[in-house]
Amino acid sequence: MTDPNQAQDQPTQQAPGAEAPPPVAPPPPAPAVQPVPGQVVCPKCGGANCRRVSFTWWGGAVGPAILKHTKCNNCGATFNGRTGQSNTTGIVIYSVVVGVIGIAIIVAITVAGG
Ligand SMILES: [Zn+2]
Numbered sequence: 001m002t003d004p005n006q007a008q009d010q011p012t013q014q015a016p017g018a019e020a021p022p023p024v025a026p027p028p029p030a031p032a033v034q035p036v037p038g039q040v041v042c043p044k045c046g047g048a049n050c051r052r053v054s055f056t057w058w059g060g061a062v063g064p065a066i067l068k069h070t071k072c073n074n075c076g077a078t079f080n081g082r083t084g085q086s087n088t089t090g091i092v093i094y095s096v097v098v099g100v101i102g103i104a105i106i107v108a109i110t111v112a113g114g
Pocket of ligand 1: 044073076
């Protein structure tokens with residue numbers, strides 16, 4: 001009796017070709033320059049290197065404090081640190097109000113002393 005050479009059938013196990021590609025989430029778009037709460041950002045150049053102005057020729061020490069006058073150290077623009085808008089209108093209003101009050105005080109003194 002000869003030992004028959006039996007071919008061993010080795011079934012190959014292959015995974016079925018149903019490989020779903022992994023879902024790729026698109027990267028979130030880079031946010032634009034947004035004002036950070038508590039952080040003053042220059043409305044002109046978007047820089048955060050800003051500081052409050054403590055004294056100005058038009059408002060002394062009170063005017064810039066009222067208007068939150070802020071100056072950008074990057075481009076030199078001045079603006080309202082609270083609203084981020086230009087302070088030109090506020091400066092005009094402040095000057096007019098101060099002028100009216102000053103005139104009113106002078107008139108009152110003149111009338112009272114007359
Ligand atoms: Zn700036």
